[in-house]
Amino acid sequence: MRSVNTEAQTAPDAQPTGWDFATLEATWGPWWEEHDVFAPVDDGSRERRYVADMFPYPSGDLHMGHAEAFAMGDVVARYWRLRGYDVLHPIGWDSFGLPAENAAIARNAHPAEWTYANIATQAASFKRYGLSLDWSRRLHTSDPEYYRWTQWLFLQLYRRGLAYRKNSPVNWCPKDQTVLANEQVVNGACERCGTPVTKKALNQWYFRITDYADRLLDDMDALAGHWPERVLAMQRNWIGRSTGAHVDFVIEAAGSAPERKVTVFTTRPDTLYGATFFVVAADADLATELVTDEHAQMLTAYREEVKHLSDIERQATDRTKTGVFLGRYAVNPLSGERIPVWAADYVLADYGTGAIMAVPAHDQRDLDFARTFDLPVRAVVDTGDEDPAVTGIATAGDGTLINSGPLDGLAKAEAIARAVELVGEAGTGEATVNYRLRDWLLSRQRFWGAPIPIIHCETCGEVPVPDEALPVRLPDDMRGADLAPQGQSPLASNEAWVRVDCPACGGEARRDTDTMDTFVDSSWYVLRYTSPHDTEAAFDPEAVRRWAPVDQYVGGVEHAILHLLYSRFITKVLHDEGLLDFTEPFTALLNQGQVLNGGRAMSKSLGNGVDLGQQLDRYGVDAIRLTMVFASPPEDDVDWADVSPAGSAKFLARAWRLASDVASPVGADPAAGDRALRAVTHRTVADAAALLDDHKFNVVVARTMELVNATRKAIDAGPGAGDPAVREAAEAVAILLSLVGPYTAEDMWHRLGHDGPVNQAAWPTVDESLLVQQTVTAVVQVAGKVRDRLEVPVDIGEDELRERALAADGVTRSLDGRGVRTVIVRAPKLVNIVPA
């Protein structure tokens, strides 16, 4: 059985000699704070870089996942500082949200109490964790000074027509008693609490993110190579652009119902002649509008039935198709054929036009429906497969058009183009594009969020709260049971808060009582970091120009769509508003993996949780950070059962001891030092830079370990502790180690005789001449197998190397009299002799 680290199984280890992490932490933590080491200078003397970690939600204390993510971000921030950049590395809290409200209800408190207590705990933990953050820019999205500008942002979108209210069936979480955005529904369940989501017809606020679908998609080209490919793939998938055509069908008059036109969206206009029936979404208004009196009762009953299905049930793909005939007929605009109109729940009200032409021969869903209700199936593309009417398997591949009048004989792609032309000429259709992406439902019926800054007036309608009246503050007299979910926002019951004079007419009016999705808060915070104390604007355009966009963003892949898509959208809106000169907020993205234990995510129910605080107590901050970084590439998961924080501590102690052993004075000229050790030092530093640029932090640690080993050997069994090359190596170790073990590295740096912070040291200059080797081992292969090695000068010529290789003992032995067919020479490293 696989072992799992748990508190119960771990007996205290003895600490490695000399190195005492508790003392180092107590010494250097306060010293960094006192000397304000990590705030950017922002005076333009150095090139600026902006690195941000996805800010935390203040639920309890920091956990192992935070420890990993922030360790990664800090490597980048510290590396860039060493490379001479002026680095902005801020911290803040995503401090609105449901957990605070639920805690407040349980404890009869105000959500702010729980929230700010947790923030204080987390802030203390962040400081202990030794992160190189600029604390002066700290922000909390639940501060009125912040959410004032979130409300301002809402009004920008409102004024641009990008924020609107509509009545629509929306996702409703019965447990949390609030609506959810599409992005927050995972497999038909609430992303937060796992409760199956139901549909509810409500009037809700939306952001028109679909207007930006094309740009969100196309601008990803610029992110390729800098963002993880899978995140881009997920966003592409989510936006789901599909090209096709709108085609108008006339629905014939029937009884009292007049003739009317209904448009469908199809990606396969080539199959128009194969449409044998017509389907509208059962839950769309269109269904009730079309149904004849005779069939109305059937439809009502069917709609009732559909309404009671959960999303999970409705989406089961193996479910038998259901639907009702509406008593009407649609006319095919090309063939003139009359086809029956049905309502069914497999057609979605909010995708395309909520109506489709059904081509059962070439669409599996339509075929399933046709077979259930015994509707005709007519193949119009000869794909070479068997007849779908017989097999029950729709054919979607390429083929030759048949039974299709003017399209007969064309291939699929040609037929699509021709069909679009034909409907275009007839004035009954056109090419179009459709998206899976839906508008962003942002209103929430909960308390702990930024109130939507709209006032509802009977005379004037929707009136935006004037900018100077912002923020619309949350009342501070609501607590405990006042906040209990009740199907509408708790704010609605606070009459004193709701009643307000209309800003337009002065008459009696009421505030909008919904609050904003917390993803609105987090969609713009990286802009706020550039001027967090600005009281005149959401952000100072000058400051944004200096720092933004974020050069390196770090966070978990769980936000691959949600937060990242929303931030990209908001950035584009602010760009269109003329407030930003860039259109993407995050130039580069790094997704750190998860921290697992025993192959599974840590969880209470599995009992495999590892407490960060206890790990820090036991091994020290540096050892935990080092363990996180060294375990694997940043984007891979770390399994705590597979790693050894004790081993990390051992290495840190080993590195740290080097500093005390160095016997040459500060400034000793390394040129006089041992060349072999110097070559290792300079090679390591040069490689580390390339590896860091490539985010291979685990390899940087491995290379640092090598350098430590080489230095140890030089002290004990080489030129000795007094050699200046040993000092040079130890200083390089301190600098490299400062990326992941800041306390240990800082102490080393000072023991080595330096006064300033190690993170303000310069990245060591690499002496290229030390990287050049005099001789190199050339490998001699016979038929691809290594048969000999030769020490040769690096600049050996091809001919000479060939001769020496052919004369090599191993070659003669291996050839054993056989002749030579070809000799491939790659001077100076390799010769491959191909025998005859």
Place this chain on the structure above:
RNA sequence: GCCCCAGUAGCCCAAUCGGCAGAGGCGGCGGACUUAAAAUCCGCGCAGUGUGGGUUCGAGUCCCACCUGGGGCACCA
């Protein structure tokens, strides 16, 4: 079903352009020091790169097919 990513030693992981499969660590084994242990130091690599083909003088690396694991999308017309 479609789309992405990954399979290297008992384990975590390295391996610029296709060029000696092993840098680093964990574990294991052996040794030095010790009355003993801890700590420290030294030494030892045990797999031929998921499978099968292909290209090449040469493949962990490139191509094709497949297997396994992880993730995303999925009644989206």
